[in-house]
Amino acid sequence: xxxxxxxxxxxxxxxxxxxxxxxxxxxxxxxxxxxxxxxxxxxxxxxxxxxxxxxxxxxxxxxxxxxxxxxxxxxxxxxxxxxxxxxxxxxxxxxxxxxxxxxxxxxxxxxxxxxxxxxxxxxxxxxxxxxxxxxxxxxxxxxxxxxxxxxxxxxxxxxxxxxxxxxxxxxxxxxxxxxxxxxxxxxxxxxxxxxxxxxxxxxxxxxxxxxxxxxxxxxxxxxxxxxxxxxxxxxxxxxxxxxxxxxxxxxxxxxxxxxxxxxxxxxxxxxxxxxxxxxxxxxxxxxxxxxxxxxxxxxxxxxxxxxxxxxxxxxxxxxxxxxxxxxxxxxxxxxxxxxxxxxxxxxxxxxxxxxxxxxxxxxxxxxxxxxxxxxxxxxxxxxxxxxxxxxxxxxxxxxxxxxxxxxxxxxxxxxxxxxxxxxxxxxxxxxxxxxxxxxxxxxxxxxxxxxxxxxxxxxxxxxxxxxxxxxxxxxxxxxxxxxxxxxxxxxx
Amino acid sequence: xxxxxxxxxxxxxxxxxxxxxxxxxxxxxxxxxxxxxxxxxxxxxxxxxxxxxxxxxxxxxxxxxxxxxxxxxxxxxxxxxxxxxxxxxxxxxxxxxxxxxxxxxxxxxxxx
Numbered sequence: 001x002x003x004x005x006x007x008x009x010x011x012x013x014x015x016x017x018x019x020x021x022x023x024x025x026x027x028x029x030x031x032x033x034x035x036x037x038x039x040x041x042x043x044x045x046x047x048x049x050x051x052x053x054x055x056x057x058x059x060x061x062x063x064x065x066x067x068x069x070x071x072x073x074x075x076x077x078x079x080x081x082x083x084x085x086x087x088x089x090x091x092x093x094x095x096x097x098x099x100x101x102x103x104x105x106x107x108x109x110x111x112x113x114x115x116x117x118x119x120x121x122x123x124x125x126x127x128x129x130x131x132x133x134x135x136x137x138x139x140x141x142x143x144x145x146x147x148x149x150x151x152x153x154x155x156x157x158x159x160x161x162x163x164x165x166x167x168x169x170x171x172x173x174x175x176x177x178x179x180x181x182x183x184x185x186x187x188x189x190x191x192x193x194x195x196x197x198x199x200x201x202x203x204x205x206x207x208x209x210x211x212x213x214x215x216x217x218x219x220x221x222x223x224x225x226x227x228x229x230x231x232x233x234x235x236x237x238x239x240x241x242x243x244x245x246x247x248x249x250x251x252x253x254x255x256x257x258x259x260x261x262x263x264x265x266x267x268x269x270x271x272x273x274x275x276x277x278x279x280x281x282x283x284x285x286x287x288x289x290x291x292x293x294x295x296x297x298x299x300x301x302x303x304x305x306x307x308x309x310x311x312x313x314x315x316x317x318x319x320x321x322x323x324x325x326x327x328x329x330x331x332x333x334x335x336x337x338x339x340x341x342x343x344x345x346x347x348x349x350x351x352x353x354x355x356x357x358x359x360x361x362x363x364x365x366x367x368x369x370x371x372x373x374x375x376x377x378x379x380x381x382x383x384x385x386x387x388x389x390x391x392x393x394x395x396x397x398x399x400x401x402x403x404x405x406x407x408x409x410x411x412x413x414x415x416x417x418x419x420x421x422x423x424x425x426x427x428x429x430x431x432x433x434x435x436x437x438x439x440x441x442x443x444x445x446x447x448x449x450x451x452x453x454x455x456x457x458x459x460x461x462x463x464x465x466x467x468x469x470x471x472x473x474x475x476x477x478x479x480x481x482x483x484x485x486x487x488x489x490x491x492x
Numbered sequence: 493x494x495x496x497x498x499x500x501x502x503x504x505x506x507x508x509x510x511x512x513x514x515x516x517x518x519x520x521x522x523x524x525x526x527x528x529x530x531x532x533x534x535x536x537x538x539x540x541x542x543x544x545x546x547x548x549x550x551x552x553x554x555x556x557x558x559x560x561x562x563x564x565x566x567x568x569x570x571x572x573x574x575x576x577x578x579x580x581x582x583x584x585x586x587x588x589x590x591x592x593x594x595x596x597x598x599x600x601x602x603x604x
Contacts, residue, residue: 130564137571144578148585156586157598160517163579167524168512170575174531174568181561182538 005059008121016114033110037090044083056488067191073127076475088245088337096238098446116142158234165227169218176211190489201265209263220251233296237344245337260479275315281308286416321397322476328390338454360433369429376421386461504530517593528572
């Protein structure tokens with residue numbers, strides 16, 4: 001039964017609707033939404049293992065054969081991302097239990113988190129371009145609400161910009177779909193790919209592909225990231241962590257899917273542009289990460305750097321680089337969640353956002369400090385942690401492809417990541433202790449446990465890279481050979 | 493016919509771009525609404541215009557117009573309706589909270 005494919009999207013939707021009716025019962029809401037995420041973890045592991053034994057799974061809704069109906073397709077790449085999404089969301093929910101506050105919880109917070117996850121999972125699993133648009137919109141509408149929920153001045157200011165920029169990018173997406181439908185006459189991804197392969201990628205299709213590049217660059221913050229640092233700094237910590245871990249990654253996923261499955265005939269044009277954009281993103285992100293003294297801005301610019309790094313892998317398009325990007329994508333979802341949680345905890349504990357005013361936190365909160373240290377090493381790509389393998393493989397891929405400028409930028413950006421986070425570490429955790437024993441806000445268990453879980457996850461992914469290697473190499477293999485995907489969808 | 497509608501949606505896009513770049517918040521919201529109209533018109537045009545009767549099976553004709561773009565537009569209209577409603581409320585709340593609808597006053601990122 002392939003019906004299981006629909007569950008990662010349907011369970012959160014149903015739970016979200018159910019939670020609307022359970023508004024006064026906060027405890028019940030918490031347990032239901034956490035249960036949903038844990039169920040999703042189990043389901044995605046099961047799907048991942050079935051893909052290993054049976055190949056790509058697909059589910060035609062209503063029994064309509066592709067290309068006529070909407071369908072869900074799960075290959076290893078989507079299943080890995082669904083799994084990582086569920087893990088990160090479960091942890092962020094755990095964090096929100098003790099941090100988000102009653103006012104939020106009473107105002108349908110958990111419903112919207114569930115809808116957000118439904119949109120994200122739907123985007124990962126769908127095999128239809130317009131359905132991808134709809135899932136994007138589900139995700140975005142939930143994120144509009146989550147960013148503005150609470151209604152503080154800064155949230156409203158930033159959410160106006162965030163909504164405006166996303167309306168614009170959704171418009172570009174619609175225009176792209178319209179042009180593509182007018183040119184090729186189908187919206188099923190596999191069918192699109194087949195038709196484009198038959199006709200060869202004509203210049204008009206290359207133009208359309210660049211339109212899609214603009215769309216997904218706006219969503220994922222590839223060079224067009226100017227909206228990102230502000231929007232990700234405004235919402236409460238748990239929400240910011242969800243955004244940092246999930247939202248840009250959906251754009252990256254869509255870019256990987258579209259440029260490896262549909263528009264892969266003119267890599268000289270499209271992939272060169274992606275490479276240039278990725279290089280510029282790395283430069284811009286690095287400048288931003290060291291330019292600011294606001295902790296939230298530093299963390300947000302680190303998201304931008306990671307986006308650039310992952311897309312270096314797509315730009316060079318060698319097997320190693322793609323594998324490296326997938327590893328790095330998994331790693332980055334976990335670690336960015338953790339980084340946002342730790343930064344948010346630091347801001348809550350000190351009541352300040354500027355790193356100049358924090359000092360000597362390691363004496364008050366040693367555990368938090370060392371976890372920040374581990375995150376820093378992991379993001380930089382120091383061997384025992386999870387960032388290492390991705391960076392090595394992407395580096396190897398760029399060497400194989402002879403893209404030495406990208407190689408230099410990618411690894412220089414790691415130094416900037418290290419510098420920006422080390423600066424935070426030295427400023428905030430080292431030095432003279434400014435919080436006295438009496439004024440110290442006690443560290444809640446509910447803040448610490450989620451951070452510990454994600455720290456364990458990054459160490460685990462680093463040490464146990466071998467155990468996920470088969471899934472990742474299968475994912476990379478499918479991405480590099482679009483025929484596997486097309487055969488699974490169109491010719492059983 | 494296609495050319496005319498394409499030009500029309502081009503005009504709508506330029507109007508919307510002008511509105512989106514203006515200072516007043518309400519103009520930005522209106523711009524986003526007009527932008528969605530342009531997209532919907534374009535989807536309809538791209539599916540081809542004037543190809544047959546309305547896609548209802550009861551009609552006794554040889555050919556029907558393409559039904560798919562109409563379904564796409566219907567979906568997209570509802571979505572943009574929801575987004576516009578949310579955006580309007582957000583603009584209203586922002587106005588109430590900050591006392592201005594001038595986007596220049598909403599610029600920048602300051603610590604609270």
